[in-house]
Amino acid sequence: MKTPLLTILAAALLSACSLAPTYQRPAAPVAAAFPDNAPAAGAAAAPTADGKAAVDTGWRDFFADERLRQLIASALDNNRDLRTAALRIEEARAAYNITRADRLPNLNGTLSGTRARTAASQGPGGISGVGERYDVGISSAFELDFFGRVRSLSEAALASYLATDEARRAAQISLVAEVAKAYFTERAYAEQLALAQSTYEARRRTYDLTRQRMDVGASSLLDLRLNETLMETARAQALATARQRAQAENALTLLVGAPPAQAASGAMADDRQIDAMSAVPAGLPSDLLTRRPDIRAAEQRLRAANANIGAARAAFFPRISLTAALGSSSPEFSGLFDSGTKTWSFMPQLTVPIFDAGRNRANLNLAEVRKNIAVADYERTIQVAFREVADALAARSYLADQVAAQRAIQEAQAERLRLLQLRFENGVASTLDVLDAQRELFDAQQQLVQARLLRTTSAIDLYRALGGGLQ
Template sequence: MATTLLGACSLIPAYERPAAPVPAEFPQAAPTEASTLAPLAPDIGWRDYFADARLRQVIELALENNRDLRIAALNIERARALYGIQRADLFPTIAASGGQSAQRVPGDLNATGESAVSRQYSASLGFASYELDFFGRVRSLEEQALQTYLGTEEARRSAQISLVAEVANAWLRLAADRERLALARSTFETRQKSHELTQRSFDAGAVSALDLRQAETLLQTARADMASYTALVAQDENALALIVGTGVPADLLPENLNEAIASVPVLPAGVPSEVLVRRPDILQAEYALRAANANIGAARAAFFPSISLTASIGSASASLDGLFEGGSRTWSFMPQIRLPIFEAGRLQASLDVAEIQRDINVAQYEKAIQSAFREVADALAQRATLAEQLDARRALVEATAKSFELSDARYKGGVDSYFNLLDAQRSLYGAELELIATRLSDGANRVELYKALGGGWQ
């Protein structure tokens, strides 16, 4: 009974989760009442969050084939094996052994004056150097290995969150560049017709050479943009294939940006204390802190005596056929106690290192929470102005489109110069490109907010 009580002793310090060093609410977040009506990001699986079936299939391909995620999964298996090794130290290692020894003694060393050969056979079952964990040193190391293993599981979840967001962003970029390419191609076709009309007017002497060269300038600009966006689309497809880890079928690629963004909803932020501590990277930092805390227990236990046992039972005989006969039984029992007396400060230094490492992990945990808080706050800050930006960009496209129509009518009526018409064309084209960029920012912000709030690991 006394041994059982001693075996339950542990010198690991009581663990307390550090207080989150961040404000109680996210800046520019939606009111708490509205946030509580909807599930939080960690409770929304990526299959439920992304509405587009093609994007879901691409994410599934990435989860199956992405090499970074595969490495994270293998790290879990490695940590699990290391934990199994450390846990095995809690139990004695029992092994069976058998052997034979033979010795020849020369005649001048033998009482009979004749050389002789002696043999001994043995078989035994026992354990060696099993430590009685009175002060919890072995259990502290086992706890450290367990927390490290749990941390690698959170690291894999964190890697999955990043991968899901990366795939979604790459998919949105491809949709945006495809839309830019379509706009550049449409603009090129329109300007090509305009250039042909201007060429015929120039041949007829109706317009000047300057008007013709300005029309050609716009035409070649659109042609260059079309070539540039064609290359960007190809690069986006290559980047998506690299992230996914395999080729992506053409029927899973996005058609346009409107459909892509419509499949990504906007989430409520929630309360920092509820959301951030559930992020896998925060949990990973906390498991590292718990592991460092357990290591202090092992360092403390090193100050106390350690007792190890070696014991065996078996049989020994001078002949093989008498190995298991009566009277051949043998046994040995060798307890050993080690009491540290003078270590020249080594044990205290080891304890200091363990405590300092625990303090380092506390700071890393707090920094992880602060970094996560900033990610959410930055996404919310952008989200707060995106609606206004989109309205402004749409209004700008409408205004420049009307301006172009008026300039075209005035030019055809001989009221305005061709230069003003070309300027209106350039303004409309630039406004449409800026609108695409702002819509892409809107979609990327939705994905970033989902990721920053800890969604995408299930």
Template sequence: MPAKPSNARVGAALLVAALLGSAGCSLAPKYQRPAAPVAESYPEATGPISPAVELSWQQFFGGDARLRAIIALALENNRDLHAAALNVERVRALYRIQRAATFPDIAATGDGTRRQTPASLSPTGERSIDSTYQVGLSIPAYELDFFGRVASLRDTALQQYLATEQAHRSAHIALISAVARQYLNLLATEERLDLAQQILAAAERSYALNHQSFEAGIASEIDLRTAEAQREAVRASVAEIEQARDLAYNALVLLVGAPLPATLPAAGTLASQEALIEDLPAGLPSELLTRRPDILAAEHNLRAANANIGAARAAFFPSVRLTAFGGSASPELSDLFEGGTKAWTFAPSIALPIFAGGRNRAQLDVAKLAQRIEITNYEKAIQTAFREVADALAVAKTIGTQVDAQAARVTAATRRYELSQARYRAGVDSYLAVLLAQQELFTAQQQLVAARLARLSNLTGLYAALGGGWDDSSETPAQTAARLSAAR
């Protein structure tokens, strides 16, 4: 005749069965990615359709060693990027806390009690002292997740962590773009300053010649004062551009998070930058969904809100909790680990919501509204990304023509200035013609620098708008999700 199972074995079997059955069904709605509320192609897209931007920032800015070194310093020292990285670690820790709720807590426990019963309350009429000691392992109040509440909260925490990680990547890309643009702005300001100083030197020479001619009685005082006014105007412009250069440098240092070392490679010019940075094919708007970190973050937030609906729905169903203990108990401490002292308890409890004053319904409504808000945020992120790319493409369509036209204007203005000087020295024209030609040349040169800066800044912005700038050797969002799911 087979042996009758002991109560201890029955309790252990019930415990294992309860734990295995705790992976209940999910009440979260099935996730469906909303349709992208944008056109299937960019309005100004030209050239071949390309997949995602495959160039890393080291390759994209590969021709300028100084810029690469400055970007590397910024990625290492920028305080905003540090804060974003720390926030990722904080949210990852919160996810680990929530994930731990899917497993039972097992604690080693030990306790002892001694109780004295007075003779007046003792059934024997004598004073007695009783002792109880026990030691073992316990599971304190573990929730059996039959309706997926804990799993939904875990999924919510996971998606929030992934969203925060994408926010960090977005900050990473934005920092690279900001540093590159500010670096280009500093180069442009230095070129403007160099041009202004050349014009100032010419104005100084013109004033000196006019002063000599006036002293000799050849030139009029009008020509002298005109040359003097032009010299002072250019001198004021030089001071203004010097101020702009210093402010541009300070802004770059703030982005980098540290002073620029003197050992950096020599800086180039805007003209050399144009030869180093190539045009980018835009690809399709649908590709933004998989490479723009702000869009990926918005989708993770949407997935988190979707999972949170499951947790809110589970609040309408019974909550089952389990408390268990297994170990040894004895009235004598010395006999605690002797045979025959085994003890166990198995105490499931269930709570069925009957009346909560509408709280559960309100929480479900809040969860559903939060999901709708995240859908709106997701669609807005896509539209914003689409506009950024479309705007950059619109600028790229005409900025090359502007640069070429400004370069031709500088050539013509330079020749006009040379001719006006020759005619003035020959006594054909007044100094006013020289002044006008000089002003035109100065303006044309400054606007050529501005056009070149606009082209390079726009190309840098397009690179960032397409999701370029993240190191491809880093873990992708899909790899991160797979790793964390496998670790559950």
């Protein structure tokens, strides 16, 4: 009586063959190394890394601003998109556990009782009566996976689970980068707002002085209106920048997932910090991209599609199922375990596909097409990642010199304003010349802030593109 159950358990230990194609990683459709973007003529060479490169650096080591570190830590705890990605992992793990359970026999304990009345026409001696029957036992069912159908489904579920886990890692990297970029954007607006407010205050004082000079006949109404125009322009600029800063704070709050614990503070990254964030070794090989979670997720999806082909192929072959039961049956509940009440059953079943109106063939074609889609998606993911790194490297090669050039413009405009003010005090330059120099200096200051912000965000993009930000 134990033979059927032992047969099923032995069959469960047999390794099934697999009809899935042998997996081969597609060749990366990109160059072997990233392009070496030389700086523009007259530019300084880009810095090289001393020690660990950005790809090997965790976000706590990469960002020196303590306030930013606190915001990133809070975002990793509270961001709803990242929380959803984590729940997707639990969902995929549960689906994998369900599929994996099909590879082992299931055992079920049963206890049932039946009480039924028999009609006189069917009862012994033509007499009706009420009969009782009680059954207790253990049953098991198992599919002999000779052609790897269940195994292939299990492998596909495992690959889908791993892809979901990699997707969460990719979401974390993106979140770290987006929080950092939002933080520095808000800090840039704060710096621009301070410039706009100081410029407005300076122009307001100049306007008041011009109005006093006009009252005593030392200035004209034209000069007064010109100063008023510049003052209101600075005021409008300050208000617009204040609005942009408030919106940047709202964007940062959304990414963090909770209101900031303290008021915004800190400053934009200086040149030394940006140099450190941008430093990566020259001649980076493109196979570094395989460390990116989004690429690993795409490859796991490809593995799942490859395994599903094995399951679709196995559907063309016979399916063998074994069902067995061992128990006891008695007309009285108290006699269930008496001598002579033991029962057992063993039911092997062979199912051979004969006619399915092309269903199995269509399922196989569908699995093969989905694999081809997964291959294209994998290759596309690599190409996008390669471009992101190449773009960030190109930006690194030129933005440092752009910032230096913009700083030189600001310094030249400041010196021009100083000289014009001296000429104005000596009666050589006009008020219009001084006001024009003030306006151009303000524009140069604002553009320098934007150039520094662009260089900072470009360094963060390079860090993210190389797969940094997980630790």
